[in-house]
Amino acid sequence: MxxxxxxxxxxxxxxxxxxxxxxxxxxxxxxxxxxxxxxxxxxxxxxxxxxxxxxxxxxxxxxxxxxxxxxxxxxxxxxxxxxxxxxxxxxxxxxxxxxxxGSEDVADSAMSMLLSLMRGTHGLNSRLRADIGPWSFTQVQPLHRLRGCKLGIVGLGRIGTAMALRAKAFGMDVAFYDPYKADGYEKALGIHREENLVTLLSSSDAVSLHCPLTPETQHLINANTLSLMKQGAYLINTARGAVVDTSAIPQALESGQLRGAGIDVLENEPPGKDDMMISAWKNPGHPAHHQLIVNPHAAFYxxxxxxxxxxxxxxxxxxxxxxxxxxxxxxxxxxx
CATH class of the missing domain: 3.40.50.720 (NAD(P)-binding Rossmann-like Domain)
Structure with a gap:
């Protein structure tokens, strides 16, 4: 047998x-x-x-x-x-x-994080629960409508494409950086192509990461590249944890370089007790407490x-x- x-x-x-x-x-x-x-x-x-x-x-x-x-x-x-x-x-x-x-699930999760941050719903909920500030929209001033804001997508694969379509539905101006994507996709999707990462980062109101983890993308987003982003921009990562050096996020939030971040994946999961970003996120006195969304690698679900x-x-x-x-x-x- x-x-x-x-x-x-x-x-x-x-x-x-x-x-x-x-x-x-x-x-x-x-x-x-x-x-x-x-x-x-x-x-x-x-x-x-x-x-x-x-x-x-x-x-x-x-x-x-x-x-x-x-x-x-x-x-x-x-x-x-x-x-x-x-x-x-x-x-x-x-x-x-x-x-x-899970292309649609991850894109839905990334978009939900982006909406919650850019419309202030996460920050208002967090601050009101902590009994901080007045019962008023003024706690998240200034906010701007999504229509016309620029979303920069890093990596235009299946999920990046799904994210682009969702952002377009909200009237956002969508651009992407992906040196491995053949010409023409931008025309098919009605979005813009940026020829280098610096241009994408410096011109986008929000950046969503959808690239694989490779030696080239390891810590692609770090203290230096965060400094190249527009002041007060938003960052979303539902790709791979090590694409972002998350130790740089607390300072970027504290300085106002980032106004918010949504992080679904971490380099080490679950994070250790000495993780700088998680410590800031848990600290009621740090801006990350109200401006950072952390999920446990759940965007796919x-x-x-x-x-x-x-x-x-x-x-x-x-x-x-x-x-x-x-x-x-x-x-x-x-x-x-």
Whole structure:
């Protein structure tokens, strides 16, 4: 009797796996480890035929080297920086991601943060709850209507495009910076293209980040680039945590360089007790307490989106099982 393939979900999922089991229909065994660190994978994944990785940990060479039977790694999400996929390729293990499962959810979350900050609803709610100032709109003066304000988008992929369409619906003037995007997208979307990051930052009333994490984008937004932004601008990050050096945000808010920020992703999740931005956010005496929105890497989430990513992850395995071509491969497997 042939042994069933073994699928291991490394992290994030910790329920009865009913959505996965329904699709598998007995064709594979599946376990969810709910690990919080790579160390917790030791001795538990070596015999996996398929590894499904979410975003709570990193899978490095040390783990991949121990995989004896692995035929596929599924990065259950968009970002691919938390798996050493080039090393997996060198071991003959393809990796796929799920690039389009949550485009609308992340864009909705980014837009909701932007609206809450630019219309003052977050700041007013926070200050009134703390019994600060008068029961009046004057607490957030001056505010300007969104129509005509310029939104700068960094990274015009699926989510960046979805964000552009939402901002346009509010009458915002939308521009983007993406050196890897072919010409013509700006015309198709009716937005503007900026040829360099400095121009985008210095001319935008708000900036929303939608780029992947690469060596080029590591700490793309830092104390220096924040200083290039318009005085009193807003910053939204629903991309990857390490794209922003968040230690620079408290000072930018305190000086008024930033008027508000919405941060859904952090370089270290959950943050440590010594995280400078989180400390400022928790401090009632710091402007960040009322001008900063922090979420726990939740922009991707909706019940529909979560079910979609779980099903799509299993579908990738079924494609392998049925000898179909894999979609969304992110590493190249060299022929021996």
């Amino acid at each position: 042939n042994k069933k393939p073994k699928i291991i979900i490394t992290d994030f999922i910790n329920d009865n796996l009913e959505p996965e089991k329904v699709l598998l229909d007995g064709r594979a065994d599946i376990w969810a480890l709910d690990a919080l660190s790579e160390k917790e994978l030791q001795g538990r994944v070596e015999d996996a035929d398929v590894l499904i990785v979410y975003h709570c940990l990193r899978v490095s060479q040390a783990t991949i080297r121990q995989l004896k039977n692995c035929k596929l790694i599924v990065r259950a999400g968009v970002g691919i920086d938390n798996v050493d996929h080039p090393y997996a390729a060198s071991k003959g293990i393809p990796m796929v991601n799920i690039p389009d499962y 909706s019940e529909e989106g979560l079910m979609e990513i779980r099903r799509r992850s299993i579908k990738a395995f079924l494609d392998v099982l049925e000898g179909k071509s894999l979609k969304n491969i992110v590493n190249s497997i060299e022929s021996p």
